[in-house]
Amino acid sequence: MQLLALALYHRDGRPTPRVVRFRPGALNILTGESETGKSEVLDIVDYCLGRSTPNLPDEPIDQTVGWYALLVTFRDDSRMLLARPRPTGASTTHAMIRTGDETLDLPRADELKQNSNVAALRSELSARLGIEDFRFQPPTGAARASFDVSIAQAALLCFQNQNEIADKKALFHRQTENGIAQAIKDTLPYFLGAAGPEQALRRYHLGEAQRAQRAAQRKLDDARRHQASVDASGLALLRLAQSEGLLDEVPAAPSAEQIRALLEHALTVTAMTVGPADLRDRRQALSEERRAFREQLQDLDEALAVVERWKQQGKAFTGELHLQLGRLKSLHLLGPERDADTSICPMCTRPLEEPDPTAADITLLTERLTDELEQAQTLQPVRDEHRRALQSEREAVVERLRVNGAQLRELAASDERMRDLQEQHLRIARVQGRIDQALTAGTGSSAGDIGRLHNDLTLAQENVETLQALIDEDDVTAETERRLTDIAANMTRWAKRLNLGQAAAADEVAISLSQLNVVLRRPLGRLPLNRIGSAKNWIGYHLVAHLALHTYFRLHNRPVPGFLMLDQPTQAFFPEKIRDATTVQDADWATVTAYFALLRDVADLNEGALQIIVCDHANLTDEEWFQDALVENWRPVDGNRQALIPTDWLD
Template structure:
């Protein structure tokens, strides 16, 4: 597959498409000043081959173009138009595909419409390239997904952007993106011819068979561990059953059958009767009775205290009355003085304002008090009898309360015994549940382990057969052998460009493990990044890709037959030169040698390899000028050539 043309279609179709023509089978040079869109050419080609993102900056390209298209031709003469609309967002899967013979050309803007998608586009291109229809299966256990091998992987060997061609540690297009380096490692053996769909299928089946072996081994190990656990657990359950009274006379080292029989015997022991709840009811009754007795006892204590206070106060009062009565009785000793006039003072015979009580009045009062004291003395025995009755009743309540306490204490002791018995019943029931669960888990065919051993042996036999079939499929070794053939072409070209570390006996090659250039020296292996200088990085990238594509072309491998390079001479000019032809101190001899190598390699491949270069350089040599497909520098009339025509911006 080589490119015949690249076309850009205006968004509103008011202008004819911008077409860039390529020459198949030879060197194509697009030269010009900076910021003319040269680097966008590679991104557009990559996008038209099925990428979801165009990777173009937000510049006049994105603001004016509606469709991108390439016209490609295959080895059998068939042609294809691969077109993609400008994505409305960051990406798109829409596409336009048209196939035909050698008369097929770029379509008009009116003919462009979405008739396919990116996946179908890649599938058709892959089929025309001769990429066999197979799905790459990662090795068993790899943390990545299978994918269909297509031009999406083959195109990774066809581009070198400006930052990629001067990279110090990487070699291939998009290698630093997630998953791309691994995709290159997965598919490079196929594109080199070191492995095909048959080997991939055998490797996949071998990986699946090994996975089956690991699965069967895990199942067998799990069954053996379960059997061991069940046996150990069964003996432990027997000891517990013996300690809980479910079994007696358990052997010290019973065999598996004895364990099963004894466990079934323990499981057959009837469950113990539940503990009656009468004890709790009786304890509640006693507590209620105790509260009642204490309340009654408090009432009697209060009554006794009241009677006692009443009696003490009565004694105090009657005693005082007896004292006063005894004093008043002395009036009985008076003679004629008893009849003294109480209205006159006996001392001064003066009349009194308030009449004094007479002796007769005091005698009557004394007699009345004496009578009341006699009555009070008669009540005293009744009060004493009431006090004794209250005390007797109070003592009876105290005895009943004491008896209640004794009963509660005995009931609590009995309750503790019943709780221990209840706990024992629960432990026994729980143990019987564990025994039932253990027996249920062990109810499997006795030959389960034997069946698993047979399954493991069968899976191992399948692996052995597949390993014999794949013994000759040493893909890594075959890949290295073919990369050695690539290195055989790299080394003389590196010496031709006088790259660092290229002198004899050193040899340049591609490291499959690191996906970068390595210099094999007699004493060691020197990685590309240790060679140093941008000139060497670019030079080794050139010779590596030229040698790789030459190998692919000579062996008719299904990789697109073009190599697109962006700024391969950037190391010889200042950063972003406006026009490299105006730089007086550039190493023009080395620049010439780089382009001469590109020209010679394209000639060496006799039309099978197309090389597209976008660069600032514009050498005066005839062979260089014959390779120039466009020159994006100002015209004599002052107009400027670029990827986007100036009239599109007006």
């Protein structure tokens, strides 16, 4: 896969996009002044290839651009359009995909529509590149998670921004970000051809087999511990059952089968009768009799209370009658007044509305009250007799309760043995309950079950050993090192060509997979890049490493994009805040020219299979081949500023 064109579409929907076109299979140089957008080209291409967390600057790109589009081509001349809308937050997954033949080109602004997402874009790109569909499985016990191998990892080998290309501690794109270095270590053997889906599948199966082995070991250990616990607790239960009389004799060291048989026998023993039946019946009879006496006593108390209330009410009634009769006796003192007219007021002689009762009426009432008083006085002796009968009956019941209580206390005093038997019965019941629980819990932990679990563990161990042997035969590490050694041949030759520091004395310049950096192998020992001074050397070793790596990819048709993007590879030769490198007269232009000449020669060496895109300040105006490689020159023309974002977009 190589790049044909990069397009930026204005947010206001202008029909004409800003397009940067590239030549496949050749060196492409994009040069210009500072702050013209050269470094952003790499970030935009990375974003179009499916990066979900863009690293695009806010001004002026993000403020003017609404869509980014990348047109790519493949070895079979098919093309693919990868478009992404302007991200609206820290991450985005929206995308647009088009596929076609060599006639496919950039779309119009009104044709940009979201029809896919990042996952589908990466999947399609991975398939077109030939990346096999498999999931990388980390080694057993590794803390990191598995992941699908895709363009996401392959693209890390295709970019070097201006900070990365001069980094003495890291060699690859985004290597210092969390998890990226490990992802490169995990997938570089695959992209080199030292490992494939078969090894990943075997490693996955090995991990599953090792988990199964650990599970089988845990089950066997648990069963053995459980069986030992059951045997110990079973022997203790046997001793306890023997002490309670459930078993006659228990061997000193019984086997597991004997323990289980004796415990099962202890469950069948019926507890002895707990005390004489007559004592139990007598206690029950006395208790029922006591309840009856208490109920009878309560009834008698209630009856006596009623009689007492009657007595008090009778006394009040007869007392009132005596009082009223005493008052009415004065009627006997009347003479002729008895026959007076009671309908006329004796004071004013006027008729009364309600006539007063006559003396005869009052005399009649007095006689009736006298009769009632005599009747009430005749009832009082009857009531007194009834109360005395109730009190006598109550005293008899109280005496019976006293006798009953004495009998119960006497029965309780002679019932000590009965309580002892009851306690023994409860102890026996508890022991048998524990035996039943132990036998139930012990199910599944027999010798036969332990034997089966041991066989399962043996099979799991044999499976692990078989898979481990297959993985050891693959020896991915050794194969990766062999291929890195092949790559080191070009790295060593090109490092000496550029006269990089310590290269002349080195036997080999190579990539260390463990360090993910360049190392020099010398007679005095290995020398890592971070121990070599000068940004010129750091950049130079980055160049030779990535050029040799991609040359190997192209030679062996590996599923890695066929382009390498480099940002500011000559930054070490110019002032830190340079505006235009062409204005610097005292720079080491010979070395700058040598760097670009190496890029040109490596592109030619790969015969169209490798595309190199360089964004840089330098412009070698005296070198015809350099001018032929220019795709954009962002320097003022007739006073008009040239940059990634057109001037009229900023108005």
